[in-house]
Each structure stands twice: as C-alpha cells, then as structure tokens.
Amino acid sequence: MTELDRRGFLRLSGxxxxxxxTGGMAGILATGRAPAFAxxxxxxxxxxxxxxxxxxxxxxxxIAKQAEKDLGLKLxxxxxxxxxxxxxxTSSIQSTTGPDIVCVLNNWGQxxxxxxxxxxxxxxxxxxxxxxxxxxxxxxxxxxxKWIGLPWCIVGLQIAYRKSWFAAxxxxxxxxxxxxxxxxxxxxxxxxxxxxxxQTLGHTFGDAPSFAxxxxxxxxxxxxxxxxxxVVLDSPATVESVKFMVSFWKDAHDEGGLAWDDSNNNxxxxxxxxxxxxxGASIYIEALRKPDSYKTESGAQLKDDILHAALPKxxxxxxxxxxxxxxxxxxYSKNQDxxxxxxxxxxxxxxxxxxxxxxxxxxxxxxxxxxxHKLWGEDPIMLPFRQAARSGRFAGYQGxxxxxxxxxxxxxxxxxxxxxxxxGMPAEEAVKWAHGELLKIYGT
Numbered sequence: 001m002t003e004l005d006r007r008g009f010l011r012l013s014g015x016x017x018x019x020x021x022t023g024g025m026a027g028i029l030a031t032g033r034a035p036a037f038a039x040x041x042x043x044x045x046x047x048x049x050x051x052x053x054x055x056x057x058x059x060x061x062x063i064a065k066q067a068e069k070d071l072g073l074k075l076x077x078x079x080x081x082x083x084x085x086x087x088x089x090t091s092s093i094q095s096t097t098g099p100d101i102v103c104v105l106n107n108w109g110q111x112x113x114x115x116x117x118x119x120x121x122x123x124x125x126x127x128x129x130x131x132x133x134x135x136x137x138x139x140x141x142x143x144x145x146k147w148i149g150l151p152w153c154i155v156g157l158q159i160a161y162r163k164s165w166f167a168a169x170x171x172x173x174x175x176x177x178x179x180x181x182x183x184x185x186x187x188x189x190x191x192x193x194x195x196x197x198x199q200t201l202g203h204t205f206g207d208a209p210s211f212a213x214x215x216x217x218x219x220x221x222x223x224x225x226x227x228x229x230x231v232v233l234d235s236p237a238t239v240e241s242v243k244f245m246v247s248f249w250k251d252a253h254d255e256g257g258l259a260w261d262d263s264n265n266n267x268x269x270x271x272x273x274x275x276x277x278x279x280g281a282s283i284y285i286e287a288l289r290k291p292d293s294y295k296t297e298s299g300a301q302l303k304d305d306i307l308h309a310a311l312p313k314x315x316x317x318x319x320x321x322x323x324x325x326x327x328x329x330x331x332y333s334k335n336q337d338x339x340x341x342x343x344x345x346x347x348x349x350x351x352x353x354x355x356x357x358x359x360x361x362x363x364x365x366x367x368x369x370x371x372x373h374k375l376w377g378e379d380p381i382m383l384p385f386r387q388a389a390r391s392g393r394f395a396g397y398q399g400x401x402x403x404x405x406x407x408x409x410x411x412x413x414x415x416x417x418x419x420x421x422x423x424g425m426p427a428e429e430a431v432k433w434a435h436g437e438l439l440k441i442y443g444t
Contacts, residue, residue: 041338042074045327046099048082051266051282054289055358062354063346071345073338082205083261086111086410092330100333101343105205107140107395109149109326110406116148117329117336119343123147126347130367134324134389137366139401141326149326150343151366153359156322156388157210158308160269160283161276164296165195176309180218180244183312187252190275197253198274200260201419207262208415210321211278211311213395216241216414218314223408223438228399231442234435237316242418242427249422258419270294270302278311280323281362281385288360308384310391322392324366361385404441413437 050056056079064075080088082105089108092098093115109116123141127133133141137151163174169189177183187197200208216222220237224230249255254274257265265277270286277283287294287303294302311320329339345351356365357375361382364370376386395414396405408414417434421427 041072041335042076043101043335043339043342044076044078044099045101045103045342046078046080046085046088047103048085048105049079051263051280052285052359052362055355055362058355058358063351066351067342067345071338071341073342075342083203089328093332096332098330098332100330100335100339102328102330103152103325104149104328105323105325106209106409107324107401107406108410109141109328110143110401110403111410112328113143113148113403115331117331117333117340118146118148119150119327119329119340120147122340122344122347123150125344126150127367130349130365131369133367134392136322136324136389136392136394137326139394140324143402144400149328150347152325152327153356153363153366154322154324154389154392155206155280155363156361156385157206157278157280157320158310158384158388159276160279160281160306160308162195163305163307165190165193165275174307176307177312180215180248180312180314184244184248184252187248187276191252191254195275198260198265198268198277199253199257200262200265201249201258201415201422202260203412203415204261206280206323207260207265207278208412209395209409210323212415212418213321213397214311214319214393215245215314215418217319217393217397218311218316219244220314220316222398223396223405223414224399224442226398228396228402228404229442231435231438233438234431238431239427241314242421242430245418246421246427255422258422272297272302281308281360281382284308284381285360285362307381310384310388319393320388320391321394322389324394325363326366364389407441408438411437411441 059077064077067073067075078099085102085104086108089102089112093112133151134154136154141147141149141151161176166186169186171177171186177186190196199211202208216238219241221233221235221241223233225232254268265279266283268274269277269283284303284306287306291301291303296302296305327343329336333339356370361375364385371386376383394401395409396402413434417430420433421430
C-alpha cells in the first residue's frame, strides 16, 4: 500500500469536510466494512499481565473485537510480567523492532523519551474532555515540553489488613494504627501469634517503591531539593527512618519479604500467613472472585474480613505513592498513524468504561472524571481507593520526576537502602551508600 493511500484514509477518518460526507468515518462505520488500509494493519500493544484477570479478557475479547469493527485494525495484545517490560523496551529500541505501543509503569517513560512519539495532541484532548489528569500522571508522562506518553490509569495503593486479627490486637471497629510506632506495636503482637505484617523490600515494580518512598517522606527525608539537582538524601531524618525500619522489620514483619515480588504478598495474605500488606485492591478482588476458595481460620469467607487503610504517618507527615501507567508509542513503529487512532479511540469514555468497570476499582482513571463513576457506590470496602490518586507524591521529590528520578527507581536505590540495613549494614552506612548512588545519577 502506498503512502498516498495511507494519507487518503487518514483524511477520510480524521474529520473536516471529507469526514462530513458519506465517505468519512461515519460512512465507513455505517457500511460495517473496514477500509482497506485498516484491514492490513495490526497494532501490537505490550502490557503487563494484569492482577485482575478479567480485565485482560475484556481487552482481548470485547475491546479487540470492537477495535476491528470500529477502526478496521487488528489488535495484538501481548502480556508479560511487569518486571520484564523494561528489558523488552530496551531490546526493542536497540533492534528498532517490537511492539508499537508499550504500557509502562511508574516514571519509566522518562528513560526512553528520545525514542518515543509525541502524544501531546491526544493527551491534551483526553485531559480536557475528562476533568484533567492527576498530577502523578502529568509528572510521569510529560517531560516538561511534551507528552511522551498517554496516561492510562493509576493503581491505588492501600494496606489490606485482616479486620478480625487487628481487632484482637486492640484495633476494633475497623480502626487502623495512625503512626508507624503504633503499627510496629500491633505488628509485634501479630507476629508473636504467627500473623506478621507482609512487605517486600525486593526489586519489584510496585509494592516496594510504593512503600519505601512514602515511608522516607513521612520521616522528613527526600532525594533532592526542589531544584531537582541537589542531593540531600543523607540527612538525620533519613538515618532515623532507616534505624526505625531495622527494628520494625525484625519485630513485626515476615522477614522473607526481602525476596518478594508483587505477587508474593498477595499469596501470603490469601493463604493466611500475613496479617497486613501494602497492595492494590487485587487481594480483595481475588477474594471476591473466589469466595469459597479463600476462607478464614473459622471457615468464614475471607472477603468479609478484609479492610483497607492508608500508610501510617511519621514525624514528617503522611504520604502515599500510587503506581501510574502510561502508554508509549515507540518511535520505531511503522504503524504510528493507526496506533495513534487506536489510543485516541480506547480513551474515549464508552470504550475505556468497559475496561474500567472490569477493574472493580483496582485502577482509577488517569483523569479525575472517573471518580464520579457509579462503580464507587457498589462496594464500600473499595471506597479508600476512589480518590487515592489525589494524595500521591512521586519519585524525585522534592524535584520533578525526571529521567534521573526514573533511573533511581529503576535501580531500586531507595528500596536497597532499607534492605541493606535490615540485613545488617549500619543505618548511617546504608544512607551514605544510597546518597552516593544518587550523586552518580544526579551528578552533584
């Protein structure tokens, strides 16, 4: 097919006087026949294997079929473990071949900005139509000049905890510890009963950074000053946070969490071997999906013994870090026009709604209008996730979440600072090591 043919199709589908005629997109849809260009086009979308299996099925079945009908393109959805996505992107950029669109987590997009297609036109349109993007989504998907990615969603993080076990330890009526010290004390009691807290300090994409970063901030620690250049991690506040973590880990946690990924804590909670863990809502959603498979020690359904709470506060305040997802359009893609049309289409309210509903609140939309969705009135246990994204800071604080901040996340430096200390390195040395690693990245 010639480039002239491609441009001709885009003129037909892109609006203006031509689209107003029966030869435009309305005419194409009315005939029920896909245009020749679209029939020959496959858009390859690489994503993580969703923690809500029903959502992957909605994409592969309902949305892929609708994309073929509405846009005349084939949608090839490939899912892999989220921890493998960055390696895949790197190899694809080097070989200039691979998926057209990659759905990434955190601020990973900043690492590949020079290899991406500018999506500012679509992002501005979606943001304007849907109440504006959350600050976290803006931070990770915009490099200050353009939208390097199109924000897809934000996975809210809350502590899932066993209501009955916490009540027996002194926190009845759905109450949860307000401070880290209170959390440690209840954790001591629970661990003594064989019901420890569960947390990862491993090299994994979600639960580790979403715990370590807000924990650091809650003690008053931070990576850099507001200039985004001056590294200030080595501070008394950071050292105190590390010292507390060492005793907190030993007193209250399943110490095997050092090696956990983002699925180990789900399995531990659902099997009854941990009492609380920072997580998205996937634990609760899985317990809802299979109510007779997950039971308490008394034989009751586990879903009725799960509540959610925000991370406790420390001397420096109370903070959160929620995991944003963005779609990147790769610069090497030979299907950029079709991929852009697909991204614009799937972010439309009617299409995105199908995926959003399947998530049951595990993900919130990247724009604020999705807080108004009727889904939030269906299950009060999920309400803590509704506006969670409004409270989030992101990696790189107090500066912007730049390429350098993304490198710190990718190298797990903040997580490793705490992991080294709980494994025996003196707190001061662990902080000095992490500070030095940041200096290598920020160059100051």
